[in-house]
Amino acid sequence: MTHEKLNKSDINKLMDKDKTPDVNQNHIILGFFEFDFSPDIFTKELGLEPLDKGVKDDKYLVGSKKQHEKVHECNMWTHEVKTYSKDFIGDLIAKYIDEIIKPRVDTIKRLTKNCIVQLRIVQYYYDGPNPGIYIKREHNKILADINCSIDIDLYCLGD
Numbered sequence: 001m002t003h004e005k006l007n008k009s010d011i012n013k014l015m016d017k018d019k020t021p022d023v024n025q026n027h028i029i030l031g032f033f034e035f036d037f038s039p040d041i042f043t044k045e046l047g048l049e050p051l052d053k054g055v056k057d058d059k060y061l062v063g064s065k066k067q068h069e070k071v072h073e074c075n076m077w078t079h080e081v082k083t084y085s086k087d088f089i090g091d092l093i094a095k096y097i098d099e100i101i102k103p104r105v106d107t108i109k110r111l112t113k114n115c116i117v118q119l120r121i122v123q124y125y126y127d128g129p130n131p132g133i134y135i136k137r138e139h140n141k142i143l144a145d146i147n148c149s150i151d152i153d154l155y156c157l158g159d
Helices: 008-014 040-046 089-111 137-145
Strands: 024-033 052-054 058-060 069-073 074-086 117-126 148-156
Touching: 008 058, 024 089, 040 074, 040 089, 058 148, 074 089, 089 117, 137 148
Parallel strands: 117 148
Antiparallel strands: 024 074, 024 117, 052 074, 058 069
């Protein structure tokens, strides 16, 4: 099986239409899944606006034109910080943990005794320092303390 390299036009189709692929697109997302209460409790208790939230069996639309209907498989709530920069992705992760997660550890632990917690890191890498990821020991301890798994997706799309 052979794979063709994406050209700039193809890459632009993958990107937000108002952004150019000259700067890395970074997403750091904290998600909570499979809990048995209203997702609005996360919004209130954490003092954060969600990227997305849903209740099991509720329908929602996906796709660029919101034309495909899906059903939430479980209750869920996510928060995201999205940036366009050439900063090291590891530094952005550290900042998210220090500013978003660390001050809310006790609240997160109280709310997530019986749910799945996930930190998702997504980078569309075009230019800048190598997209190496280093998570400090103290940050690993914070993530372990809230029983958080880590999902990392790096898309290296530069020339």
